[in-house]
Amino acid sequence: MRVERLAIEGVLLFVPTPHHDDRGLFTRTFDTAVAARHGIDPASFVQDSQSRSRRGTIRGLHGRSGRGEAKLVRCARGAILDILVDARPHSPTFGERLSVRLDDETFAHLYVPPGLLHGYQALSEADVCYRIDREHAPSEDVSVRYDDPDLAVPWPLPVAAISERDLAAGSWAALCARHR
Numbered sequence: 001m002r003v004e005r006l007a008i009e010g011v012l013l014f015v016p017t018p019h020h021d022d023r024g025l026f027t028r029t030f031d032t033a034v035a036a037r038h039g040i041d042p043a044s045f046v047q048d049s050q051s052r053s054r055r056g057t058i059r060g061l062h063g064r065s066g067r068g069e070a071k072l073v074r075c076a077r078g079a080i081l082d083i084l085v086d087a088r089p090h091s092p093t094f095g096e097r098l099s100v101r102l103d104d105e106t107f108a109h110l111y112v113p114p115g116l117l118h119g120y121q122a123l124s125e126a127d128v129c130y131r132i133d134r135e136h137a138p139s140e141d142v143s144v145r146y147d148d149p150d151l152a153v154p155w156p157l158p159v160a161a162i163s164e165r166d167l168a169a170g171s172w173a174a175l176c177a178r179h180r
Helices: 032-037 172-178
Strands: 002-005 012-015 019-021 024-026 047-053 058-064 071-077 079-086 097-103 109-112 116-122 126-132 141-143
Touching (some): 058 079, 071 097, 071 116, 079 126
Antiparallel strands (some): 047 126, 058 116, 071 109
């Protein structure tokens, strides 16, 4: 399994090596020993969730206040463009945006450290699996609009579906003002 450090501080991409034969393929999608070597305690994850989205659906940009939450994200079926924004005020990569394609061909897991905003757009019908290190606490939810002009996220497809909650999300400027 290859591990890549991405442009935002603390973000890792775990890329397994699929083994193909006449039956199909087999791959190890996650390895606790590899994660531990990169500073991630696999035992800290307490909740697994899955979403299914149709092509063009946008989910996000979501985060958590307080101490945030870490996530391991992978696309189990289909493909997504995953978007991360560093919302940690004291981070050397504060305000930076990163996009990563996750799909059911590479089987990669994206490690999202606490304090980042996370969202994605389904590039096909897609199932996304999340492993989260804290139980969900709705009172700590933070969100920024998917089309915030200061972030200017380049979503690749027209928006096919988005929740009312995500349409009512605040701005990047308002979130930054909370940190001052």
